[in-house]
Amino acid sequence: MSGFTPVPHSAAQTRIVTAALDLFAEHGVSGTSLQMIADAIGVTKAAVYHQFNTKEEIVVATIETELVRLEDALAAAEADEDHARAQEILLTRVIDLAVERRRLVGTLLNDPVIVRLLEERAPFQQFMRRLFRVLIGGDARPESRVRAAMIGAAIGGAVTSPVVADLEPATLHAQLISLTKRFLEISD
C-alpha cells in the first residue's frame, strides 16, 4: 500500500547522484564510468566508493530521486474516486516533470540498465504498477491499453524530440497539456 519509500541521502551522496544523473542523461548508464562521475564533482573514485558500494547503487539512488517526484501526485490521483479526474491529476504532473527534466526523461524510460532495475526491484515494480493502474483505469481492452501506452510514450518521447528542441518550456508544456487532453477525449 505504501509502495515506494526512498532512502534519504547525505550531502555527499546528493552531489554524486546529481552529477550521475547529468552524465547518465548524456552518455547512458553503461557509457558513464565512475571516473567520469568522480571527475564531475572533483573527487577521486575512492571517495565515490565511500558513499556507494557499487555503481548499481548509484543508479538505484538516481532512479529513486526521480520517481519520488511523482509520489505526491500519484497518491492524490489514487485518492480520487473519479477515474477521469485521477488521470488528469497524474498526467498533469507527469507533463510538468517531463518538461522540467527534459534531458533526463529518455534515459529514465529507455536506458537498458535502468529498465532492468525498474523490472527487477520490487519497490520500483510496485510503483510502476501503481502508475499504470491510474493511467489505464480498470479498462483492460487493447484499445485502452494501447492508448495508455501511446500517451505515456508520447509525453516522454516528445520532450526529447529534435522537432521541438527549440521550443520554450512553457510553449512545449502548454501544447502537451492541450494535445494530451484531446487525445484522451477521443474514443472515450
Place this chain on the structure above:
Amino acid sequence: MSGFTPVPHSAAQTRIVTAALDLFAEHGVSGTSLQMIADAIGVTKAAVYHQFNTKEEIVVATIETELVRLEDALAAAEADEDHARAQEILLTRVIDLAVERRRLVGTLLNDPVIVRLLEERAPFQQFMRRLFRVLIGGDARPESRVRAAMIGAAIGGAVTSPVVADLEPATLHAQLISLTKRFLEISD
C-alpha cells in the same frame, strides 16, 4: 536529393550486423562488447575486426540496415502532392516497422551512441530531416510540431511499453493505426 545510400554488406558482415542489432536492443550499444558480438556468432573478436575496423562502423552499419527499410515509403510519401496522403503513407509504414521490429525501436530512437551518430553523420541527418518534413509538412506552428513529436514518440514508445507487452502484433498494429489516425484528425 538522393539522400541516404547504404553500403551493401557481405554475408559475414550481415551476420555481424544481425547479431549486433539483437545485442544492442538488449544491452544498449555501450553495454555491448565486441566479445559479446563475436560469441553470438561463434567466432573470435579478430574475425569481427576483419570485417569492420571499429565498433563504431558496426553501429553505423546497423543504423543503415534499419533506416533503409523506411526508404521506399519515404520516397513514395515525398512524391505525393497531397500532404495528408503523404503523411498516411509514411506513418503506415512506420507503424508496420515499429511493430515488426518492436524490440529494436527503443534502442534506435534513444540509445545515446546511436542518437549521436544520427546527429553527426550527414547522410543520417539528411534522412531524418526528410522524415520530419513529411511528418510536419510545411507547418511550423508549435502545435503541429509538438503533435508530430508526440506521434513519432507515441508510435516508437508504445510498442515497447510493458502495458502492451502481451498483445499480439496484429492487435497492437490495428490499434496503433486507428489511434494514430484519430490523433491526426484532431485539431486539423
Place this chain on the structure above:
DNA sequence: GTCTATATGAAGATAGAC
C-alpha cells in the same frame, strides 16, 4: 575468413593512510 597471441588502456572495486 578465421585463428592465437598480445598490446594498451580503462573499467569496477578495495586497502589503508590522513
Place this chain on the structure above:
DNA sequence: GTCTATCTTCATATAGAC
C-alpha cells in the same frame, strides 16, 4: 570524507600465421 596506490577483469584494437 577524501586521498594514493593497487588489484583484477575486461574493453578496444592490432600483428601475423593458416
